[in-house]
Amino acid sequence: MPNYRTPSPDQVHATLLKIPTFQLRRIFYEGLENPLWVRPLLEAGAFTNPPEPEPTGDGFIRDTYWPELSYLTRIAPQAPDEVVDVLLQLQDSNNAWVRRAVFDIGSQIPAESSVRLEPLLKKWVTTGLGWRTDPRSPVSLAVNLLAGGQPRLGRWLANALFQARPGDETTAIRMPELLLEEYWYGEELPRIVPALGENALKALVGWLTSYVHSSGHAAGEHDFSAMDRSSIDSRGDSTDRPEDALIDAVRDVAIPAMLADPVETVNVLLRSGVKLLRKIAIYVLAETIRQEIDAGNVSATLLGSAKQVLGDAESDDEYLRVEYARLAQAAARADNSATSVVTPFLAKAFETDLAWMRERLVRPEGLEDEQWEESIQAKAQRYRHSWLSAIGRDALPAELREDLAKLNVANGVIDDPLEPMGRVTSWTGPNPHTGQDEMAAMAPAELVVHLANWHDKGDGWGPEPSHEGQGRALSGLLTTHPLALSGVPNLGNQLRPTYLRAILQGWEAALKADLELDWPQSAELLEFVLDHSLASPFPVEGGDFDDDKDYGGAKDAAIGLLDELLKQRGPVVVPEDYEERFAQLLIDRSDSEDAWVNYDSYKHEGSGWDPLNMSLNWQWPSRVRALIVAATRSEGASWQRDALKAIESEMSRVDQHGAGRAALGEGLGRLLTSAPDWLGTHLEDLVGTRNSISVEQQIVLTTAMATHRYNQAIYELLTPAMLAAIDVGESLVAGWKGESDPLPRIGEWAIDALVLGHITKEDTVFQAFFAHTTPAVRGNALGKIAWSFFHATTVEDAIRDRFGGLWDDRISHVREHPEDSKELEGIYWLAKSESFSAEWWLPRLGDALELEPGIATERYMIGKELAQASATDPASALAVLKLLLGGRAEGGRVAFDLSRHAIPLVIANAIRSGDDELKRVAEAYMNELGAQGNLSLESEVLAVLEGKVGMEDVDD
Template identity: 45%
Template sequence: MNGFKTPTSEEVRQALRRIPTLQLRRVFFEGNNNPMWVRPLAAAGAFNSPPEPVAGDDGYIRESYWPEIDYLTRMAEIVPEDVVEVLRSLSASGNSWVRRAMFEIGAKIPAVHAALLVPMIIEWGAGRLGWRTDPRSQVSMVKNLLDDEQAKAGVRLANLLFRPRQGGEHKEVAVGLEEYWYTEELPRVVDSLGAAALRTVMPWLVEYEQLRGSVTDEFDASGLSRSAIGTRDHSYPSIEHALIDAVRDAAIDGIAATPEASITLISRPSILLLRRITLFAAAEALSRMSQEGRETAPIVSPAKALLFEPLSSDDSCRVEFAQLVKAIASVAPDELKDLPAIIRAGPFGSSTALRERLRRQEDDEDSLDERVRERTATWQHRLLAAIGSESLPPELQQKLSELDSEFGVIELPLAPDIGSSSWSGPTSPSTQDELSAMNSEELAAHLESWRAGDGWRGPTHEGQGRELTTLISTKPLALRGIANLIDRLRPTYLRALLSGWEAAIKAGITPDWDQLVIVTLAVLERTEPSPFPPEGNDFDDDRDYRHAKHAGIGLLEEAAKKREDFVVPERVMEQLAEILISATENDEAWREYSEADSGSGMDPLTTSLNWRWSISVRGLANLLTHGSGSPWYSEALSALERELKRPDQRGASRAVMGESLAKLYNNALEWLKANLTKLFGGNEGISVGQQVALTTALATHRYHKDVFELLREPLSAALRLDEPIAVGWKGQFKPNDQIGQWIVGAFLSGDVDLNDSLVQDFFALVSPETRGKTLGHIAWQFMHMKSADTDITQRLGELWDHRVAHVREHPEDTAELGDFYWFVKSGKYAPAWWLPRLIEAAELHGDLNSHGMVGEILADAAPAYPRESLDALQLLLRQEYDPDGRRYDLTEHAAPAVIAAGFSSKDEQLKKDARGFMNALGARGYLELEQRVQAMLEPPRKSDA
């Protein structure tokens, strides 16, 4: 074989005696390119004992690299029979390198040999295929088998990887591949399955729906799995949607090739999702064959038969049913002569079947008859509209016209019933452009006179209200000059009008102030129910003025803000302030807030943005921003004090005060100082409401020296709490993180030193993880600055050294060093500064995780600092086992460059250490490391040009 010589038994024994260590075995097997050694080595037992995984004291599973498997993988294409014989003897091995090689080899050797490995892999089971195994290799082995006449073995392996099975504790459904790889690789398998794809993959989809509970003996909700069979609903990986796509595409090809057999096959399970797929696939196959000029008659008859089956008349099949009718109409319209009988029969094939589905024990027969008639008419209307008049026979065209007259034209008849991609909310009878084209009188008259119908997803007052809000936000004078709007417009439109004016004020566009005052006051004073009978469902038209009042308070809160670029006339501001202050005297909003269910999970600040009462409290605070000289100041302050006395258990008003801290500091400082302890707590303690105010203030404000000094006592009290600090706003950081950022910010600004009581309290009272996270976050902030103040970076460096000194004395606090990688990544510190500190942090910590941030930076530093870089890398990689790949950037980016820098050094000990480290990493399985190092050491070649 190409001049290769088979070794004698004695040569094999001598070779094996000379390679007792891992390093020597690696050199031998990686350098051996003679395939004739496979059988003799196997006979000598060279492949009998791959190392097994071993559990360490720390709970990690470790296993040594086995260089023999690399040799077998390289020889497999040359002597596949010999290599497969060796692999079959390793069926009991749990070595992940062996299991990885099974698939790599099975993907590239002739399928007749690869098929011999399948029983062993099946015996392992889907959950024991080896954590090192590449999913692409697994699927490539399946394709190799399917493409090379080993279909039986290929389907068995495909079933192992792709067939859904009962999941564990946290999953309804389990498969042999991760979800991403499942969705990526399934199309490759379907392609190789060819004509067998439909009968292979369809059962996977059925089992998936059954396992997830959408299909049971009692009900079938699978029709809701997909809004449109033709397109996927979601961009994220989804096993279910991958299966739907695969079955759909296989069904289209199958129906085009063998129509009757394929339709029978996929129609056999009476599952709504499969019926939708069948209807769609039949329509698509007809359309494609017609466009290609191929004979369509063989498809028409079995496809038409689908239309008569009761399952096809389910509401969830409406769009696909219509698509199939349209497809048949385009190629054989005479075949639809029986369609009127199907439509007359109604849903589920007969009124009797529908009656049984709708029957309830308490219904009398008369009401049941009415419900059957209503349901049938609705079904007929929607289905005929989806088919379209041009595809209907004359009798049904007339029927559609009658239904349109009775119920109104359905504007989007083919819109799917489910899925966010098909319907985004209430629709409007008029577009914004159409509303904009009307003058004030026309617009008011239109809003006053328009009535919502009962059509399926037809236009609603809510939909038109949203268009009105958008119009008013840019054209706030659209209804200028129209009097008595409170009596002419529904509450829905009044709410839309007030919301539009609020948006206009935010954008700095001037409304008709007099009209705005009149309407706002009238809405807030309204006590009687709406005189307009609500039309549509619960969210289609406001039943009363509660939501309009909410919009009115929101408008007042926005108008009360002090602005530099947009000024509300003082006369108007006085009127609005009076309306807002008067509104808070009414207990209605407070009762609504206090009596509501508090189990929504919203934090206090978010809650404050969603309730009329707390919005009015924020509005009062905004009124104070105009200063003590404003006419309404004292009344607004009194009203604010009154509202803050209410027993607010949900904390919304406390969050408002925290959010308003800067406003109060700048415009009501004396009042703030006098009430500081009451609002935020102090040395005597800090209540839950005060904690909410404090943490909201920290979360919504940047560090400020004067405010920091103001909050000293509340900060100290919060740090000394035994229980977790109450959260005002559930942002990225927890309360102790926020307190730490303010305290460290004070130190970095030079406002306090390390002996400050708050600095000492923070580093003494919070957890080491929180301390480290605080320092790391500030270093992360440096990374995003184009330039950082030298004094500030120097002070942060000093603080870091101070904390490292603490950890040396208190090894139990090593977690404080866990985020040092941000100092390296920030780019604001030189390698001469961070390298020795990285080494020390890694030494003290023991298992420092660089989170993929320092590999390339360490590589860049290596030529100038080869010894320090090697020491740092060795410490960062001292843990052999890396199950989550968190050290990938170190082995991929840092290791080759750092080791090459060591080899290039004149320091002989450094060279020796670098080689030893390279061999150690090679023993762990980083096989290409030496070649990459050598490539870095070789001088660049001159261009042939």
């Protein structure tokens, strides 16, 4: 090791004076190898000023690299504690490079040093890892902590990375909130699992349970999570779903655990009550028994666990049938008597089927009681037949074999009784004849000739190469190498429309990646495609969807490229003469009556597309969107007047699908900024008036509000239209079926305006919304705004006070009008935000729970927050705890969450509060919960009181 010396303060000061610029600092820090400089540089203030992210003015954020990090990252293994001292001073930095460095450094230094990064990790976990952070680095840090003797922080970080959290629960499709992107679950779980050691199975089960709950696939009495995977054995597809990665991990860890301790492993898998975990448990039991049969020794304990699950009524689920049958088969191979429990299990299942069929099936008119009962009995027998057939004659008890034989005669033999429900067996996707690497190695002219001379001679069936497949590969190549065809003239005359579409799409993607194009070639090809008739001179080759039959797709791609070329973004600068040329191409030569007829004549036939999604997939509305971009490129652009006239022309059409209107709504903010006079003139045509709003105008209004965040200027502009929309009510047409329905979205804007101080409660839109919409709609809006504070780390006092005042008003309203209690359902999000203190939200939550007990449902998981609040207000926290648990079954999500996290802390804090009466109430409630079956509660409370368990042990 070199003989390094510690620099003197004077040397450090002199050096810093010599490197005032970014370039000089970069040269110095990238060349510095002496670890003894870290502390002196820190003391001299060299590491205190990483640049903050800067808005670029076009909606993007620029993160400037901080060259000091290159030295800290490189030298960290030699001076870990000194480097950690530097990093701890940067926890308030929002620089994405800093966050990346913290994880990189933490994963490569000793764990006893990494553990000191805890304040940074816990502060940043709520705001994200940083978009520049390699997702593998946080996992490496967790592995480093777990393997290096720091299990507490290691487990906390692992939970933060892999445990899903509830996302926006006001949307139709609930998407879990993940700290890691979906792809990385499959990649990183195999690394974290060994580091978790004996705690791996419990951790994985917890992560999978949280994912299922956060997805809304298991809530209260409704649990359809077993449908999520047709077979536990294999995925059957190549998707990157986190759920699949977690299922695979639980399965693989559970098998050796089951061999070692069947009783405990079954308990861990089943105690959450989630059907998907039961499905895994049944599969793992069957696989373990098969392994022990092959080894020649099946333990009685394992068979006992199998019999327990086979006889459990909770295993009666059609989506567990195949796993159940295979477990029965494996158990029967080990011991013929093991399946004796199947007889009473199926008997009870049959009665259960009869009960729900009698209750839920619609009885045809005129059907006599006896006939109706016979039809129900026949249906239930068919269900029973499917179970008996899946288990198979050899595994069935003797008394059931005759039943199977009779049902085979009555209904016919079931061909494949072990085929999992929901499995799809097919291949999809076009294939290229030449890969990207091969194309990249060709000269531009050579590549064009190669593409032009290849012909599809297949029959369109099977994974054969096709023009579509080759086009996708070509588009991928041009995305990263946009000059791969540079210098080749007349591309349009040489290549079929499938390839022209691919070229234009590839160039558009390259622009988005800040890569420059060959401007003359781009302009030439755009002119060719836009000027060409719809018909193609090239004969279509291959099967359906293997080759474009006309230039429709290429023309649509041309408009998409022009749209991107005219946007102000990134470092790519389009030369001025080409910029004007591209704008005029869009305005004068992209107008296509064929595109309008194609769009207008489309029949929905049940399509779920909303107008905004349609606008992204049809040429005519895509042109409207691009014209808005052209008109708002800059206020003084020479082509702005022509672009606005073209928009007016398209507005004059009767748009029955609303996609063009959705594009106008999406572009409303741009028009307000860059063409305010034109917008003022046409505003009533676009969004209607206070007294009249057509369906087309509703689409413009609702799309504008859905695609824009609240904006004071737009709010004032749209006030008359919003009032008219409130009059329309819940039949208001949505231009985009996104995060919020259109009517609650108006409420969200009104609440935002109030909270930000832009309006008072006398505002006409605010008053109309809270006076003329239903409690559910008002609750939807209030809950969404409360949810929006979830990730906020600080909130200005004035905003907090106005928001609190609004909730107080609504609580008072519900006291006077109890029938409106659903307005308060979203209040639980106040507890989830770190920006609100417990003193602020706890009393309001208690008041709301008394008025709307429905708040205490399984989706409101506030265990940790309640436990934290009990430290400052134990009496209120205990009261809220009672309200949350009141009337809830132990298997409910709230009971499960609070039992695991909040109950011991809340009760213990009440007991040690110093208030004798509160202590008595808390102990009585602890005994009451114990009598209801929470047998370990007293010992858990005692552990808190003795200091063995504290808030730091409570999971997030």
